[in-house]
Amino acid sequence: MRIVINDFIRADGIPAKEFVKIETPDYVEVLPFDRTTGEVVLICQFHWGVGAPLIKLPAGKVKSGQSPLQAARSELREEAGVEGEIFPLKTVYDIPMWYSATAHHFMAFVDANEYAAQRLDEDEEIAVIVAPIGEVYKAIMERDPLTSDTALNLAVLFAIQSGFIDPKFLTPQEVTPTQE
Amino acid sequence: MSAELENKPKTSLSLAEQFKLARDRVSWTLQGEQALYNRP
Numbered sequence: 370m371r372i373v374i375n376d377f378i379r380a381d382g383i384p385a386k387e388f389v390k391i392e393t394p395d396y397v398e399v400l401p402f403d404r405t406t407g408e409v410v411l412i413c414q415f416h417w418g419v420g421a422p423l424i425k426l427p428a429g430k431v432k433s434g435q436s437p438l439q440a441a442r443s444e445l446r447e448e449a450g451v452e453g454e455i456f457p458l459k460t461v462y463d464i465p466m467w468y469s470a471t472a473h474h475f476m477a478f479v480d481a482n483e484y485a486a487q488r489l490d491e492d493e494e495i496a497v498i499v500a501p502i503g504e505v506y507k508a509i510m511e512r513d514p515l516t517s518d519t520a521l522n523l524a525v526l527f528a529i530q531s532g533f534i535d536p537k538f539l540t541p542q543e544v545t546p547t548q549e
Numbered sequence: 550m551s552a553e554l555e556n557k558p559k560t561s562l563s564l565a566e567q568f569k570l571a572r573d574r575v576s577w578t579l580q581g582e583q584a585l586y587n588r589p
Contacts, residue, residue: 372585387588408560413571420579422572424564484558496571499558508564515568 370394394430395471397441400458400524401427401451402502403481407538409505410449410481411521413496424498425518437473445477447488448495453479458527463519474524476533502538 371392377385401410415422429444431437441455458474481499489495502525508516509525516522528534559567 374586389586389588410558413568413575415575415577417577422575424568424571481558481560494575494577496574497558498564498567498571499560500564500567504564515565 389467391468393468393470394432395437395473396428396430397437397444397473397475398426398428398520398524399441399445399449399455399475399477400521400528401445401449401453401477401479401481402528402534404478404535406481407502407535408481408499409502409525410451410479410484411498411500411505412448413498415494423518424515424521426520426524428520431473438475441473441475441477445479446485447490448493449479449497450485450487451477451479451481451483452485453477456533458524458531458533461523472520474520474527476524476528476531502534503540506539 373390373392375388375390377388379385403409410427411424412427413422413424416425427444427448429440429448431440435443437460438455438457442452445455446452455475455477458476460471460473462468463470463472484497484499487495487497505516505521506525506529507513509522525534529536529539559570562570
């Protein structure tokens, strides 16, 4: 990561000074969805930017020599403990005023009950949450602060719009125990 | 309980209930802060 301060000359010739730019690696975010149970596999991680834990998607940087798809597969396994077929949703700039990075959003079809132990980096502390997509979608549409992470909102809405999620799952269901 | 079992998702709980449990497990406490750049 590199933090730089840029000076510019505007289009009208007026100097514009001291714009902070944060250069970070491109990164991936993955929405893991179980097409059989209608569940999503989310994570909860502390976010030092806002000083609080948030519900979010498995995510991470694209390491040197990796493709975004390879990074998505790795993060899905390492952070959420699941594996599956992965499809691109959309590539976006996240907070492009400050950050130079590109964010690649993916969808993954997983078996939410085939949970394996996470493979976390030393500086990671992450809890896994499995919930019906209908419950998450309802929380997003009702502006529940629980679902305040931008990528989570975008990925769920992209996935629905792209037809990756059967609409029958979008009505909140009774929470029923699955394989523990 | 092993870390693996402890972190296995409790799918019988609601999203909000799982978040409460998860939040308690992954909250960090600020120990120091250093400003790299202070814009006047």
